[in-house]
């Protein structure tokens with residue numbers, strides 16, 4: 001994923017010249033980012049926020065861009081990764097020997113239903129009550145549907161959700177993830193700290209393998225802010241989070257060109273776009289598949 005970060009070198013040398021301090025880079029699977037700022041610095045930054053927080057933000061970006069299906073799919077992955085973290089924290093707190101959780105998770109890694117099952121049991125042991133999130137209902141095409149059946153339709157059956165459905169799913173997910181994060185961090189700060197340190201160590205290792213050296217760490221600025229600890233966790237609503245994210249993106253993208261390397265925006269881009277729009281207007285006649293095909297060609 002391509003993201004923008006604050007260049008720590010510009011920051012240190014006080015070279016905060018309008019747009020100079022923003023650096024764009026690609027996030028490695030392990031979480032670190034190798035970026036490049038407009039002054040030519042190439043900082044390698046570790047990211048302190050866990051995977052589920054980053055995935056939730058990616059889902060929110062998809063929502064803001066109008067990709068509602070991708071938004072639901074990615075937020076659903078955020079839920080699954082939060083479940084994994086929950087089981088890991090509970091397992092750590094209960095003194096599972098080193099490597100025990102990893103061996104357990106390896107057995108369910110490729111089966112999302114088994115992962116949710118593991119989470120539901122851990123949740124029951126932790127709170128003494130069943131977790132009701134997956135049965136929570138949202139409105140789908142005028143009828144009530146559970147979170148589970150909705151995400152199954154979207155992820156496995158190709159259902160294209162509406163803006164309102166994606167929003168309701170996002171809002172419910174945000175509310176639940178925030179609650180889960182606050183209660184987990186408040187109950188088990190030591191286990192959370194140890195697991196976070198492990199995650200950061202993995203980023204250092206991954207960077208080293210690529211002959212990179214992480215020189216600074218970043219956290220926060222995400223809709224759910226996990227890494228700062230429970231006392232710094234923002235408890236805003238989903239809509240406030242979207243607004244912040246939107247402002248942040250406008251602020252950054254006004255300053256940084258987000259086109260990937262090797263892709264240049266030609267001068268004739270706008271003309272070409274207008275020509276294509278004209279080619280599709282007023283649209284094919286009903287049942288005239290040949291016309292549709294030739295227009296697409």
Ligand SMILES: [Zn+2]
Pocket residue numbers: 007008009010011020021037038039040041
């Ligand atoms: Zn710089």
